[in-house]
Amino acid sequence: MPLLARMLAAPLVIDVRPGAIAGLRGLLADGRIAPHGRVAIVVGPGQGDEIAAELADSQGGGQGGGQGGGELFVVADGSYDCAVELGTRLRAAASFEAVAAIGGGRTIDVTKLAAHMAGLPMVSVATSLAHDGIASPVSTLTHESGTGSYGVVPPVAVVVDLDRVRRAPGALATAGVGDVVSNLSAVADWELSAADTGEPVDGLAVAMARAGAHAVLHQPGPAHTDEFLTVLAEALVLSGMAMAVAGSSRPSSGGDHEIMHAINQLYPGTASHGELAGVGALFCAHLREDGEQFAAVSSCLARYGLPRLPADLGLTTEQFVEAVCLAPATRPGRYTILERLAMSRAEVAKRVEEYERAVAG
Numbered sequence: 001m002p003l004l005a006r007m008l009a010a011p012l013v014i015d016v017r018p019g020a021i022a023g024l025r026g027l028l029a030d031g032r033i034a035p036h037g038r039v040a041i042v043v044g045p046g047q048g049d050e051i052a053a054e055l056a057d058s059q060g061g062g063q064g065g066g067q068g069g070g071e072l073f074v075v076a077d078g079s080y081d082c083a084v085e086l087g088t089r090l091r092a093a094a095s096f097e098a099v100a101a102i103g104g105g106r107t108i109d110v111t112k113l114a115a116h117m118a119g120l121p122m123v124s125v126a127t128s129l130a131h132d133g134i135a136s137p138v139s140t141l142t143h144e145s146g147t148g149s150y151g152v153v154p155p156v157a158v159v160v161d162l163d164r165v166r167r168a169p170g171a172l173a174t175a176g177v178g179d180v181v182s183n184l185s186a187v188a189d190w191e192l193s194a195a196d197t198g199e200p201v202d203g204l205a206v207a208m209a210r211a212g213a214h215a216v217l218h219q220p221g222p223a224h225t226d227e228f229l230t231v232l233a234e235a236l237v238l239s240g241m242a243m244a245v246a247g248s249s250r251p252s253s254g255g256d257h258e259i260m261h262a263i264n265q266l267y268p269g270t271a272s273h274g275e276l277a278g279v280g281a282l283f284c285a286h287l288r289e290d291g292e293q294f295a296a297v298s299s300c301l302a303r304y305g306l307p308r309l310p311a312d313l314g315l316t317t318e319q320f321v322e323a324v325c326l327a328p329a330t331r332p333g334r335y336t337i338l339e340r341l342a343m344s345r346a347e348v349a350k351r352v353e354e355y356e357r358a359v360a361g
């Protein structure tokens with residue numbers, strides 16, 4: 001009998017709630033993830049003691065060396081080199097059955113590639129909602145000449161601790177709003193490509209990516225409520241799943257992300273992934289002359305204090321123009337509104353000026 005549905009690699013567990021880290025010990029004891037409980041725990045710089053104490057508390061006090069029975073690894077930054085070094089150490093240890101990353105986007109991205117290298121299932125424990133990497137099959141890492149995206153096995157479980165997210169530094173806690181709403185731009189680019197180049201569109205991936213974006217656009221609650229953070233976390237999970245379904249970043253990365261890659265290349269350290277994705281998406285909505293999407297994304301970014309203008313990113317108009325000109329070259333083969341318009345530098349400058357006036361209202 002033929003198989004009449006596609007099979008998806010999806011996380012075994014999604015756990016989004018306040019205090020979720022306290023339940024991590026139970027999750028790591030799940031025999032499907034680590035049959036004998038041998039789990040490496042990876043944290044970012046400066047977080048080791050606090051996380052170790054929290055895990056120890058969660059199991060009734062200090063057993064297993066105070067680290068929930070797992071060995072603790074600290075990663076210094078979000079670089080490719082750091083991921084390779086961690087992967088080598090995890091592989092050399094040979095005794096681990098799984099690896100859990102506890103932290104923000106950088107720690108999770110480094111661990112995803114390291115776990116992939118070592119052939120270990122990876123548990124993603126997010127303490128901020130800065131981008132859609134928490135559940136995606138993509139690891140974004142810095143290297144000598146900017147940032148690169150690497151395909152990896154997606155996390156086997158995703159945990160989001162809403163208490164931790166609330167305590168994360170303001171710009172990072174909810175910058176993922178920009179990444180989620182950029183799905184609308186990415187999907188519009190995909191559909192544009194279908195019309196212009198005949199590229200096939202995956203309807204299931206589109207449904208997941210777009211539903212997540214709409215959920216965030218239409219949940220206008222304050223950023224620190226459980227209700228809003230839950231919708232945002234779930235939308236980021238759906239974005240990651242959409243990429244896994246599509247087998248590429250297409251449903252969540254269009255001209256918006258090309259502009260981000262260009263900004264990262266030209267002006268490293270300008271802003272976070274989510275912040276840049278939001279600006280890129282808003283600018284692309286302007287290029288598409290999609291007034292409805294422009295208004296919805298603009299008011300959403302403003303509501304959560306995210307950048308909309310080049311100046312909000314600390315860039316001059318000229319610098320932003322430069323980035324838009326470079327953007328198509330950052331992702332050869334991906335057809336978006338930028339490739340469709342194929343603008344000259346003068347045209348880009350004109351559209352950026354129009355855009356700045358439109359955002360200023």
Ligand SMILES: [Zn+2]
Pocket residue numbers: 131132179252253257273277
């Ligand atoms: Zn993204």
